[in-house]
Amino acid sequence: MISMTGAELAIALLERQDIRVIAGIPGGANLPLYDALSRSARIRHILCRHEQGAGFLAQGMARVSGKPAVCFATSGPGATNILTAIADAKLDSVPVICITGQVPRALIGTDAFQEVDTYGMSIPITKHNFLVRSAAELLEVIPEAFTIAASGRPGPVLIDIPRDVQLERVSFEHWPEPGAADPAPNFFDADLEAAIAMINAARRPILWVGGGVVAAGAQDQIRRLAETASMPVAQTLMGLTAMDRDHELCLGMLGMHAERSTNMAMEACDLILAAGVRFDDRATGRVQEFCPQAKIIHIDIDHSEIDKLRAVSVGILADIGTTLTALLPRVAANPRRDWIDYIAALKKAFPPLAPATGGHDTPQRFIRRVGEMVPPNTIVATDVGKHQMWTAQSYPFTAQASWLTSGGLGTMGFGLPTAIGAAMADPERKVICFSGDGSLLMNIQEMATAAEQQADVTVILLNNNCLGLVHQQQELFFDANCFSSIYSIAVDFPRIAQGFGWRTWDLSGASDPDAVLREAMAHKGPSLVHVPVAREEKVLPMVPPGAANRVMIEEVLNV
Ligand SMILES: Cc1ncc(C[n+]2csc(CCOP(=O)(O)OP(=O)(O)O)c2C)c(N)n1
Numbered sequence: 397m398i399s400m401t402g403a404e405l406a407i408a409l410l411e412r413q414d415i416r417v418i419a420g421i422p423g424g425a426n427l428p429l430y431d432a433l434s435r436s437a438r439i440r441h442i443l444c445r446h447e448q449g450a451g452f453l454a455q456g457m458a459r460v461s462g463k464p465a466v467c468f469a470t471s472g473p474g475a476t477n478i479l480t481a482i483a484d485a486k487l488d489s490v491p492v493i494c495i496t497g498q499v500p501r502a503l504i505g506t507d508a509f510q511e512v513d514t515y516g517m518s519i520p521i522t523k524h525n526f527l528v529r530s531a532a533e534l535l536e537v538i539p540e541a542f543t544i545a546a547s548g549r550p551g552p553v554l555i556d557i558p559r560d561v562q563l564e565r566v567s568f569e570h571w572p573e574p575g576a577a578d579p580a581p582n583f584f585d586a587d588l589e590a591a592i593a594m595i596n597a598a599r600r601p602i603l604w605v606g607g608g609v610v611a612a613g614a615q616d617q618i619r620r621l622a623e624t625a626s627m628p629v630a631q632t633l634m635g636l637t638a639m640d641r642d643h644e645l646c647l648g649m650l651g652m653h654a655e656r657s658t659n660m661a662m663e664a665c666d667l668i669l670a671a672g673v674r675f676d677d678r679a680t681g682r683v684q685e686f687c688p689q690a691k692i693i694h695i696d697i698d699h700s701e702i703d704k705l706r707a708v709s710v711g712i713l714a715d716i717g718t719t720l721t722a723l724l725p726r727v728a729a730n731p732r733r734d735w736i737d738y739i740a741a742l743k744k745a746f747p748p749l750a751p752a753t754g755g756h757d758t759p760q761r762f763i764r765r766v767g768e769m770v771p772p773n774t775i776v777a778t779d780v781g782k783h784q785m786w787t788a789q790s791y792p793f794t795a796q797a798s799w800l801t802s803g804g805l806g807t808m809g810f811g812l813p814t815a816i817g818a819a820m821a822d823p824e825r826k827v828i829c830f831s832g833d834g835s836l837l838m839n840i841q842e843m844a845t846a847a848e849q850q851a852d853v854t855v856i857l858l859n860n861n862c863l864g865l866v867h868q869q870q871e872l873f874f875d876a877n878c879f880s881s882i883y884s885i886a887v888d889f890p891r892i893a894q895g896f897g898w899r900t901w902d903l904s905g906a907s908d909p910d911a912v913l914r915e916a917m918a919h920k921g922p923s924l925v926h927v928p929v930a931r932e933e934k935v936l937p938m939v940p941p942g943a944a945n946r947v948m949i950e951e952v953l954n955v
Contacts, residue, residue, distance in 0.1 A: 397569060402531030403428035403562040406495070409538040411438045413574050415466050417820055419444050419453035423470025425510060426497025428562035430468075442820065442849060445841035447474050449813040451481020452839070454492045456817020459800050460775060462611070464491040464545040464553075465817070471497045472510030475556075476517070480807060483521035485552040487804025488634065489607065491545035492552040494522075500560040501529070514556045523551030528558065531566035542575030549698035550611065580697060580715035588719070590710045591669070591693045592726045595625055598667035598691075600735045603627045604650070606679075607634030607803065608672015608696060609716055615639060615795040617720035618671065624724065626732035627669070628739055630658055632679045633788055634803045635672065641793045647739075648750065651679035652939045653785045655749060657742040659945040662687050664738065670694045671716050675705040676804070681945035695719050749936060749950075750789045756909045759783070759858055759929050760790040763830065765910070766856060767792040769917045775800065775818045775827040779811035779835030782864040785935040787830045798825075809838030812855060816842060819851040826917075827852060833859045833887065843896035846922040853922055855893075860929040861886055868934055872949065873941075882931075893924040902926040 400408070406429060410418070419442045422430040433441055444450040447469040457465035469478040475496045485492045499508040515527040524544045526537045534557075541553040595601060603622055609615065615638055622629050622645045629639050630650040639646050647658040659681075662668075668690045673679065680686040683705050692708040694701070695716050702711035712719055751758070754765025763786055767774075776791060777800040778784040784801060793799060800818060802810040815829035836857055846853055867881040890900040901916040903909050903926065916925045937948040 397567050398571075399565060399567040401428065401432065401562065402534055402557065402564045402566060403432040405531060405534050405566060406538060406557065406562070407432040407436050407439065409534060409572075410466060411436060412571065413464075413538070413542050415439055417442060417457060418466045418468055419450040419817065420468025421447050421450060421470065421474060422468075423474050423497065423510070425471035425499055425559050426468060426474070426495075426557075426562070428559060429495070429497065429557070442845065444813070444845050446839065447477035448481050448809065449839050449842040449845060451478040451485070451492065451494065452810055452813035453817035453820070453845070454494070455481060455485055455490050456777070456800060456814035457821040458485075458490050458492050459814070460798055460818045460821040464493050464542050465821070466493045466495065469494070469496050470510070471499055471514065472512050475512060475514040479517060479521060482518060482552045482554060484802055484805040484807045484810065486521050486523065488802065489550050489611065490552065491550035493541050493545055494552060494554045496554065496556050497562070498527070498556045498558040501558045502560070504558065514554070518554040521552075522554045525554040525556070527556045528561050531561050531564040532568070534566075535568060535572050539572050539575035543578060546575075546577035548578070548580065549608075580718065581713050583712045583714040583719050583722070587710050587712050588722060591712065592723055594667055594691060594693060594709065595669065596728045596730075599732070600665045600738070601625065601627045601667040601669065602662060602665040603629045604632075604668050604670045604673055605629055605635040605638040606632040606671070606673030609635055609638040610672070612672060612697070612716040614671070614717035614720055617717055617724060619643070619795070620724055621720055621727065624729050625727050626730055626736055628661060630662060632673050632676065632803075633801065636788060636793045637795055637797050637799045640795055641791075649788050651681060651945060652941075653789060653935055653937065654945070656746040656937055656948050656950065657739070657748070659939070659948065660742050660746070661739050663946055665690050668692045670708075671720075672696060674701050680705070681939050681943060685944035685946075759786050759933050762927065763787050763790045764792060766828065766913065766917070769914060770826050770828060772796050773825055775815070775822065775825050777801065777811045777815040777818060777827065777829040779829070779831040780806045780808045780865075781832040781835055782860070782868065782933070782935045783830045783832045783858040785865070786858075808835040811835060812839050812846070812853075813842045815853045815855070816846050816849065816851045819853050820849065823852065827854070829853060829855045831855050831857050832864060833857065833861060833883070833889065834863045836889070837887070840892065843893060843898060843922065847897035850921055852920050854916060854919070854925060855923070856925045856927060857889055858927050858929045859889065860931045860933070862931050864931070865935065867931065872938070890924060890926050897922070899923040900926065904928045
């Protein structure tokens with residue numbers, strides 16, 4: 397008979413799930429868990445400075461490893477602080493297991509100190525959640541949480557454990573099996589047949605790839621299908637590492653901040669093979685007017701995505717890699733000269749705004765320059781704003797890179813803690829984080845965590861001293877009434893970073909910015925590169941929110 401407390405059992409079950417790192421912050425309601433964690437020989441704890449930071453650290457670990465990662469928070473404010481990172485994980489399908497402490501069972505519902513209904517609040521922002529009623533339940537709940545988080549379309553699971561359950565003794569005979577992902581559903585042969593026939597018959601097909609391709613690791617099959625069938629590839633924000641950006645068939649990102657030629661190619665296509673995408677409005681524009689001439693084949697692991705926003709001709713509920721592997725040998729090689737020439741003509745008529753080479757004269761060319769200096773498998777994180785969109789447009793992504801961005805929720809403050817988590821999960825790879833001054837301030841306290849862990853993370857701060865993307869929308873859509881988007885003090889970010897023990901470089905006025913950047917990129921350990929950016933620099937093109945993708949703004953006179 398095995399006997400231990402609920403807290404010891406929870407930690408032992410996490411060890412059996414092969415968890416090596418947990419990010420979190422202790423408090424009254426999860427102290428028994430922390431006490432048990434202190435005795436774990438296998439799990440290292442990363443003490444964050446804010447629970448949102450812990451949630452994003454776990455996201456960084458999960459996004460890079462593809463496996464569930466764990467974060468801890470106490471009840472009440474600890475739990476509410478971490479919820480943003482959990483909602484973010486839900487929208488971007490990231491397998492995070494969040495374990496919160498709760499007030500003792502007898503006090504639940506009494507407005508006890510630091511009591512909030514974490515279970516209730518987390519229902520709509522998790523894939524699943526549990527309120528544990530006894531220590532014995534943990535034997536089922538913890539493995540099941542891992543199964544749910546990793547199966548099908550991944551997502552966050554929250555486990556709320558009352559303090560007295562953590563202290564309760566439990567005896568049991570056998571350890572449960574660790575939770576693992578269920579096998580993916582298989583496609584129906586008839587659907588595959590239909591998809592093959594449609595691809596072979598199409599005259600102007602496009603492959604539209606999203607985060608699901610990256611999660612499935614199906615980049616190789618995507619490239620082979622594109623090359624065999626001469627299908628140009630359009631990417632969602634989450635799918636930017638589904639294919640090398642510099643591949644001749646890659647059209648880059650579609651939608652709100654796409655090249656005009658990419659959105660026009662979508663407009664003209666007669667077939668879309670949509671793989672691992674969710675028809676997000678930032679990608680489709682006004683969805684009723686999206687690709688008006690196209691039939692749609694949709695491959696996705698989540699049945700609720702198929703036919704959700706647009707009726708499709710063929711929906712395939714299966715793993716993308718398995719489906720494409722079965723489909724590939726039956727797709728006819730076809731040069732589709734007319735279609736490829738048409739797209740080349742579009743690119744000539746509407747030359748790309750994304751730079752072909754790096755430099756220091758615009759933020760886009762600067763971002764490309766950074767990409768030219770770092771290895772192709774670099775982990776690239778961003779915050780949210782113009783700098784994020786410039787990175788999406790201009791960074792030379794490869795299929796070996798990892799791209800960590802808050803796509804669905806668009807959470808400022810995502811970048812730094814997620815980049816730290818990425819560095820923890822894969823210390824061998826270079827991790828860079830493009831951030832904005834507004835976003836960096838939202839989780840800047842995690843600089844202390846990075847310094848403590850000596851995380852090899854370089855934050856590249858594109859500082860325009862304003863809430864840039866909001867400022868741009870006010871300029872374009874609110875008659876340049878730039879209310880509350882410009883900061884009136886200039887924060888000295890290098891000094892602040894130095895105060896946290898970071899190495900810093902400043903490109904303001906640098907006579908040889910390439911040399912400074914090269915030195916910064918060669919550095920190991922937490923570091924900041926400060927890059928001043930003019931407020932007037934815009935993210936263009938831009939489709940106005942709610943408009944069809946063909947309505948693109950390409951030039952704006954600065955006001
Ligand atoms: C938590 C949060 N609050 C507000 C917003 C709305 N928002 C979107 S972009 C943006 C400005 C971002 O500014 P900054 O980080 O400096 O980046 P920039 O656009 O200047 O590159 C704001 C306020 C958001 N996305 N997330």
